Amino acid sequence: MRHCRPVIALMFLLFPLAVLAQHGGRHGASTGSGGGTTAPPEDPDTATFKHAVAVQASVEQAGQFRLMITSTEAARQQAHDVQNLGSNASDSVALSHKANELQSSVEEAQKENRAFRQSLSDSQEAGLKNLTKKLTKSNAAVGKGAKAISQQLEQGTLTSGWLMNAAANLERALVAFRSAQFNLGKQMGIPSP
Numbered sequence: 635m636r637h638c639r640p641v642i643a644l645m646f647l648l649f650p651l652a653v654l655a656q657h658g659g660r661h662g663a664s665t666g667s668g669g670g671t672t673a674p675p676e677d678p679d680t681a682t683f684k685h686a687v688a689v690q691a692s693v694e695q696a697g698q699f700r701l702m703i704t705s706t707e708a709a710r711q712q713a714h715d716v717q718n719l720g721s722n723a724s725d726s727v728a729l730s731h732k733a734n735e736l737q738s739s740v741e742e743a744q745k746e747n748r749a750f751r752q753s754l755s756d757s758q759e760a761g762l763k764n765l766t767k768k769l770t771k772s773n774a775a776v777g778k779g780a781k782a783i784s785q786q787l788e789q790g791t792l793t794s795g796w797l798m799n800a801a802a803n804l805e806r807a808l809v810a811f812r813s814a815q816f817n818l819g820k821q822m823g824i825p826s827p
Contacts, residue, residue: 689761691822695753699824702746703815709739709776710808716801719794729792733783736801740780743808747773747815758822765818772811779804 691699716732751766759766783800786792816826 689758689822691819691824692753695750695822696824698746698750698753699815699819699822700827702743702750703812703819703827705739705743705746706808706812706815709736709743710805710812712736712739713801713805713808717798717805719798726792729794729797730787733787733792733797736804737780737783737787740776740804740808743811744773744777744780747811762818762821765814765821769811769814769818772807772814775807776804776811779807 713736716736719729719732747769751769754762754766779800783797783804786796786800819826
């Protein structure tokens with residue numbers, strides 16, 4: 635009889651836990667049709683944390699991001715400098731040289747952007763879809779500006795006034811491009827340089 639008392643006491647202690655487990659700890663909450671339980675809604679803080687982890691940049695991506703930002707800023711600075719040529723810069727060789735330098739720096743910025751975008755994982759692409767869409771759109775605007783300069787170079791009709799105007803438009807596009815890059819980097823947890 636001595637051995638039965640601890641066993642009986644243990645049963646009384648465990649019995650409420652077994653009943654609770656059968657009800658899912660919901661204290662009378664209905665389980666819906668079919669008798670299965672539904673998962674509780676996800677806490678917004680947990681969802682935010684999971685999203686942050688899914689889109690977090692790797693060390694390599696952070697390095698590639700810095701290269702992308704640096705090349706975009708160099709192209710923006712080049713476009714800014716071209717605007718300061720002055721309308722009296724009529725030397726066609728010098729204009730062509732400046733236009734080619736600007737075009738090369740824009741191509742470098744777009745190349746670095748492509749390299750960074752290619753480094754994104756599927757989960758990063760999915761989690762950053764809106765931001766990558768904006769980046770793609772601003773990249774297209776930069777490409778359009780660079781193409782206009784390229785066409786003028788090919789036709790040999792480049793003038794300082796036209797180039798200064800095109801450089802101003804291109805600088806605005808590059809500022810929007812850089813802003814889209816910064817927003818993407820911020821979402822990925824990459825500190826701004």
